[in-house]
Amino acid sequence: xxxxxxxxxxxxxxxxxxxxxxxxxxxxxxxxxxxxxxxxxxxxxxxxxxxxxxxxxxxxxxxxxxxxxxxxxxxxxxxxxxxxxxxxxxxxxxxxxxxxxxxxxxxxxxxxxxxxxxxxxxxxxxxxxxxxxxxxxxxxxxxxx
Numbered sequence: 001x002x003x004x005x006x007x008x009x010x011x012x013x014x015x016x017x018x019x020x021x022x023x024x025x026x027x028x029x030x031x032x033x034x035x036x037x038x039x040x041x042x043x044x045x046x047x048x049x050x051x052x053x054x055x056x057x058x059x060x061x062x063x064x065x066x067x068x069x070x071x072x073x074x075x076x077x078x079x080x081x082x083x084x085x086x087x088x089x090x091x092x093x094x095x096x097x098x099x100x101x102x103x104x105x106x107x108x109x110x111x112x113x114x115x116x117x118x119x120x121x122x123x124x125x126x127x128x129x130x131x132x133x134x135x136x137x138x139x140x141x142x143x144x145x
Contacts, residue, residue: 006046
């Protein structure tokens with residue numbers, strides 16, 4: 001069965017508590033439950049991971065190259081400055097879709113730039129948890145450009 005890695009970066013373990021006006025009241029557990037249900041409907045497995053540590057995220061990206069058919073990643077604040085995560089994504093051949101719960105382009109100026117997006121298949125922003133479902137569907141549909 002196909003497996004998709006879902007990697008969430010720093011502070012996403014605080015969903016439901018952290019700035020609910022921006023990120024909503026649902027928790028990381030709620031997100032993971034929703035993704036597992038959606039994956040089951042679509043006939044795939046999801047491996048949901050979260051870390052506040054850049055190196056751990058890089059290790060998971062490397063690991064996914066051998067174990068998964070795609071990655072959904074929300075790098076959190078690492079989006080804007082982690083060349084290590086950017087280079088890890090660039091080093092693998094499976095598709096990666098970057099997701100952000102909030103519309104980063106409508107927020108502070110420093111959030112407008114993603115160093116990781118240029119090496120991903122695509123980016124989904126501002127659609128809340130629905131963005132993860134859309135990314136999952138896009139990875140399953142595949143389709144090279």
